[in-house]
Amino acid sequence: MSRHLFVSIAMSGAAACASAAPMVSVDHPEAAQTPAAKPVTTSLLRTGTTISGQPLKLPQGPAEMAAAAVDLPAGARLPLHRHPWSRFVYVEKGRVAIHNRVTGATVEAAAGQALAEVVAQWHEAEALDGAAARLVVFDLVPPGVVNMEMPPK
Numbered sequence: 001m002s003r004h005l006f007v008s009i010a011m012s013g014a015a016a017c018a019s020a021a022p023m024v025s026v027d028h029p030e031a032a033q034t035p036a037a038k039p040v041t042t043s044l045l046r047t048g049t050t051i052s053g054q055p056l057k058l059p060q061g062p063a064e065m066a067a068a069a070v071d072l073p074a075g076a077r078l079p080l081h082r083h084p085w086s087r088f089v090y091v092e093k094g095r096v097a098i099h100n101r102v103t104g105a106t107v108e109a110a111a112g113q114a115l116a117e118v119v120a121q122w123h124e125a126e127a128l129d130g131a132a133a134r135l136v137v138f139d140l141v142p143p144g145v146v147n148m149e150m151p152p153k
Contacts, residue, residue: 044090045114051107052100052118056086059142066147070135072096072127080124083147087117087139094133098125122151 049055072078072094080101095110102121108128109115117123127133139147 044112045116047116050086050116050118051098052103052105052121054119054121056116057084057119058140059085059145062143063140064143066139066141068137070137072125072133072135074127074130074132076127076132078125080122080151082120082122082149083117083139084120084149085139085141085147086119087137087147088114089117089138090114090136092134092136094131095128096125096133096135097128098123 047056069092070078089109091109091111091113093111095108098107098109098117100106100118100121100123102118102123107115125135141147
């Protein structure tokens with residue numbers, strides 16, 4: 001599907017949704033959105049640098065966005081790895097610590113926080129507080145490429 005066709009379809013759908021009457025739930029009438037209700041936008045992060053102060057690095061040329069959820073069970077660790085390009089993380093649940101092996105710094109993040117991960121620096125992460133954590137990660141990468149490298153064995 002061409003990008004223009006996709007945008008056209010998405011805009012048509014958004015226009016149709018915007019003109020539709022508010023939905024009322026039979027089970028939860030109090031959940032109905034009144035005409036006076038308005039969306040609220042809360043800024044989570046706006047940055048030009050990673051958590052270690054590096055400039056963001058995006059691929060040159062064609063790119064695609066890849067998003068994934070990473071579930072860390074209580075006490076679990078993400079093994080040592082690095083990212084060739086910028087990775088953006090939203091902590092959906094729990095708390096995590098990111099240990100940077102290059103700088104020696106550790107950054108902690110909790111549910112509701114967003115951050116820009118380090119680029120080309122070896123790091124690992126762990127769930128904290130004896131509880132599970134869930135990360136939602138976003139990468140802008142060359143088509144078909146994974147934004148994670150493991151150390152050579």
